[in-house]
Amino acid sequence: MTTTAPRLGPAVTRLLLVVAALLGTLLATAGPASAHAALTGSDPQDGAVVATAPKDVNLTFSEQVAMGTDSIRVLDPSGKRVDTGEIRDMCSGSIVRYGVELLPGLPDGTYTVAWQTVSADSHPVSGAFTFSVGAPSTTTVALPEQSAGGGVVGALYGIARYLSYAGFVVLVGGGAFVLACWPRGAGVRPVQKLVVRGWLTLTGATLAMLLLRSPYTGSGKLADVFDLAGLQSVLATKTGAALSSRMLLLGAAALFVAVLFGAYARRTDEKEHKDLTFGLALGGTVVAAGIAGTWALAEHASTGLQPGIAMPVDILHLLAVAVWLGGLTTLLVALYRDPSVERSAVERYSKLAFGSVVVLVVTGIYQSWRQVGTWSAMTDTRYGQLLLVKIGLVAVLVGIAWVSRRWVRRLGDAGGTETTGTAGTAGASEPSEAADVSEPSEAAAPEDSTDSEGSERSEGSEGSGAEGSEGSEGSEGSGAEVDDARSAQLARQRAAVATARRKRERDADPERAGLRRSVLTEAAVAVVLLAVTTVLTSTEPARTEEEAGRLKASSGSSAVPNRPIDVRMPFDxxxxxxxxxxxxxxxxxxxxxxxxxxxxxxxxxxALDVPEVKVAFTLKEKQIGPLPVLPDRIQTGHWTATGVQLPMAGEWQMQITVRTSDIDQITIDKNVKIG
Structure with a gap:
């Protein structure tokens, strides 16, 4: 017989609405994922004007990226592609550089370089810039308004990421709660439904991410979800291998769930029960660690500093989050749907949650150091700001958990060693539904007086039906229908009485009611915490963002060795x-x-015709210079000089003096690296 879940009160409803609003605001402002890799330099540089057309275009990134045939495209002013499409790998040591050759004989004008790739931590990156040959010109090429990983596909992929984390937390945490804290929960229907739904959510979200991966990192078109060639190329990547491995591990997880809620729930022999518990705990831990490893393999932990240490730490961090928050969700369901949950189970979960928080803090400190690096990055970068929010939410959760522990102690003080409210001792099993149905209390009778009267009327109808059945065979069929309707009505009445009794018994225990409210608040905060974590894992780490900024700034004042130096400076x-x-x-x-x-x-x-232009080079480190250069005027706005001798390698200061009239002139300077 199924029973109706108790309705949530107005306070609970308001709390859920607030959580939904916070969650919606967070996900709405998340935007496209910022990637781990960043473009730190290019040759030619953005906005540069070169005298002759270069033979190739080179891009330098902060970290390793995955390049395809169309990752770098060079377009002429009319929008026609002018590169050969052959990507050259020029990586050397810590330098990550790729290039593409250009077609010969390119005319003067402004060219657009559009690039799109995938960083080592699975997030797509894209961008575009221009350079000019001879002099800038008008161009019909429109720079892409949407960055990689955005749009509808990006939003769907982000939702799937969140659901995958949520499903993992519920699946692993629910299984751990049953095995370690509440073995009787393996036979409780609401707990079974919760864990199975966690498995279904994780499986569905993983499959969705696998199908969305190709358009997410490529075209951004939702229709490409069904592109089999794109799916095949995804499976050949590190992220595709991680997602497909997760699908295989979820098959083993399905077997774990089937045994947990099947043979384990029905086992009565104590020795066999212990052996099965050990086997499930060992196998479940291996499967859970494997699923967590699919995230560590494809995201931030696999790149950057100390990946050999960071990946195991990331797995421990994910498992600690799942045991804590997933167990909390299972406890919430147990408190609302099975009021006879033992106090000993709550105490065991309290100890398990404390250990999880300790692991979470230790691994979190290491991850924060690895991904942030400096104190300033905590406030100056998006990653650091999100991390501060996460730390604050964890602190709030720990504070609420402390309140919950006080309710657990009061629960024990109020009812003896092991209490279950007014329902009886904690060691007792759940009151049978048959007893609730067949023995409704007198206190419940007034609330169901209408149903009782209806029952009496049904009984009267039964008598009439019986008399009618003696009269004719036709009325015998009507009497059978009345009997079926009466039986169904009585079953509904008895179920309602049983539900009302259990609700009164549950609400009659103020300590247990306080614990439920506290756990519900914890779960609400945990939902927002999980959303912050999801956004955090798709955000460029603070350490990488700062390093990329420094590299980009330094590349702005230097050139690739043995390549032409192109400098552009405004004057007034x-x-x-x-x-x-x-x-x-x-x-x-x-x-x-x-x-x-x-x-x-x-x-x-x-072109601007000016009376005079002068240049001087100075190597301050070696106290060389200034070495003057007097260029010759070739045509309006164009000056040139040959044989400019720079005797030593180093960072030279280049001073340019521009005179626009007899009395108006200005000197501007720029540092460039030579050799």
Whole structure:
């Protein structure tokens, strides 16, 4: 016989609404995932104007990335692709650099470089920039408005990520709670449904991520979910291998759940029960660690500092979260759907949760050091800010858990060594439904007086049906129908009486009611905590963001060795036609003789004719210079000099003086690395 779940009170409803609002706000502001890898430099640089068309375009990243045939595309001003499509791997040591060759004989104009790839921690990255040959020009190429990992596909993928974490937490935490804290719970129907739904959620979310992976990292089109070629390419990646491995492990998890709620729940022999408990605990731990390892294999733990240590630590961290929050969810279900849950089970979970929190704190400290690095990054980066929010939520959860422990102690003080409220001792099994149905209490009778009267009327109808049955065979069929309707009505009445009795018994214990409210609050905060964790795992770590920023800043003042140096600097002399931009190219950009080209442009990009341009080079470290260079005017806005000698490698200061009239001139400088 099934019973109706007790309704949640107004306070609980308000709490759930607040949690839903917080969760919706968090997920709505999450946006596309920031990736672990970042573009730190390019050759040519963004916005550079080079004298002649380069033979290739090179991109430098902060960490390893996965490149495909279309990862780098170079488009001319009309939008036509002008690269060969052959990606060259120029990685060396800690330098991650890829390039693509350009077609020969490219005309002057502005070219667009669009790139898209996947970082080592599975998150897609993309971007675009322009450079010009000869002089800037108009272009019909529109830069992509949507970054990789965004749009509808990105939102669906983010939801699947959250559901996968939630399913894992409920599956692992629910199984651990039954085995370690409440073996009788293996036979409780609501607990069985909770753990099975956790398995179904994790399986469905994993399958969705596997299908969405190709458009998530590529086209961004939802229709490409059914592209078998894209799915095949995904399976060949590290993330695809992790997701497919998770699907296989979920098959073993299904067997674990079947044994836990089948043979284990029915086992009565004490020795056999202990042996089966040990086997389930060992096998369940191995499967749970394997599933957790699929996250560690494909995300932040697998890249960056100390991956050999970070991956096992990440697995422990995920298992601790699952045991704590998943056990909390199972306890909440038990308190609401099975009021006779033993106090000893609550105490055992309290100890298990305490151990999980200790593991969570220790592994969290290591992960924070590894991913953040500096105190300033905690407040100056998105990752650090989210981490502070997570730490605050964990602190709130620990505080609420402390309140829950007080309710557990009061539960014991109020009812003896092991109490279950007014229902009886904790060691007793759940009151049978037959007893509840056949022996409704008098106290419940007034509440169900309407049903009782209806029952009496049904009994009267039964008599009438019986008399009618003696009259004719036709009325005999009507009497049978009345009997069936009466039986169904009586069953509903008795079920309602039994439910009302259990609800009164549950609510009559204030200590148990206080524990339920406290655990419900913990679960509500845990939902938001899980959302923060999901966003955190898809956000670029603070340490990487800061290092990428430093590399990008340094690359702005330097060039790739033995490659032309392209510099663009604005100026303002203050006079008429005093504003513009100086674009300088130093080729080949190394020690010895170099050729120098200078372009002076108006703000609108047209050539600006100026009376004089001078350049000087100074190597302050070696106290060399300034070495003056007087370029010759070739045409309007174009000056050049040959044989510019730079005798030593190092960071040279390049000073450019632009005179726009007899009295208006300005000197600007830029540091460049030579050799």
């Amino acid at each position: 002399t203050g006079g008429v036609d005093g504003k513009g931009t100086v674009q300088l190219t130093l080729s080949p950009g190394r020690t010895g003789a170099n050729a120098l080209h200078i372009y002076v442009l108006r703000p609108n990009g047209r």
